[in-house]
Amino acid sequence: DLDLEQIGVTEVRDRAQLLQRTEEARERHFAALRAFFVACSLLPPTVVPTTAAVVTAMDDERAPPPDFLCTITQQLMEQPVLAPDGFSYEQAALEKWLASHGTSPMTGKPMAKEPLLPNLSLRNAISFWKNQATPPVIK
Numbered sequence: 517d518l519d520l521e522q523i524g525v526t527e528v529r530d531r532a533q534l535l536q537r538t539e540e541a542r543e544r545h546f547a548a549l550r551a552f553f554v555a556c557s558l559l560p561p562t563v564v565p566t567t568a569a570v571v572t573a574m575d576d577e578r579a580p581p582p583d584f585l586c587t588i589t590q591q592l593m594e595q596p597v598l599a600p601d602g603f604s605y606e607q608a609a610l611e612k613w614l615a616s617h618g619t620s621p622m623t624g625k626p627m628a629k630e631p632l633l634p635n636l637s638l639r640n641a642i643s644f645w646k647n648q649a650t651p652p653v654i655k
Contacts, residue, residue, distance in 0.1 A: 597632040
């Protein structure tokens with residue numbers, strides 16, 4: 517309880533929401549791990565699976581890789597930025613978060629509002645993932 521209070525989670529409603537988001541992140545994490553190991557098992561031992569191979573091994577709904585989701589909104593990022601804490605977030609969501617919290621959404625430690633650097637590599641990876649018309653099927 518003391519740790520949660522230190523990061524500003526004092527209300528029961530906030531704790532329930534934090535637990536729900538933690539569980540959702542855990543489920544996505546393990547789904548990605550399962551997909552990765554499935555992709556690895558279907559490839560020759562000398563081949564390292566690409567992100568595309570891992571994504572296609574995931575469920576039929578083509579859930580985005582967890583790293584493509586903003587940890588604040590749990591939505592696919594459109595304008596990802598790299599924050600001073602080293603994590604990437606959706607720019608508008610992080611700016612709103614920092615205006616009311618002033619702390620890192622991931623660590624709970626105080627965080628400056630700037631610099632927020634566009635994460636072009638992540639944005640390009642998300643764009644590539646979104647624009648794949650027919651993902652390759654691993655057999």
